[in-house]
Amino acid sequence: MRLLTWALRLLVFLLLVAFAAKNVEPVTLRFYFDLALQAPLVAVLFGFFAAGALFGILALLGTVLRQRREISLLRKKTPMEEATLPPPGL
Structure with missing residues (x-):
């Protein structure tokens, strides 16, 4: 599989x-x-591809950070809730 990759x-x-x-x-x-810029076609295409990828990453950044913050809060909250649970069998 590694060879195929x-x-x-x-x-x-x-x-x-x-x-x-x-x-x-x-x-x-x-x-x-x-204003005009002259460059090879492949450089222009790569530049626009890279800019699009960067804009896509920036568009997702807010969502990812919000989800990470929520996960962190839930992880902190879970042990506190477990500590307040009554022992089983009561």
Whole structure:
């Protein structure tokens, strides 16, 4: 199974390298106020992919932190509730 995982990783890496090698043409990104940026297509695509991943992580960050805080409070609360329970058989 480990060998299959590494083979799949190698295949994906080689496909990404081939994609990058075929997309080196310069593209121009035009912004407002006559600002323009010229960069290779693969760099622009990677930049937008990375920005999207970062925005996705930031969008989930609040939820994850809230859930961790709630789990921590519940873990602290559980031993206190167990201490106040009457012994079994009463």
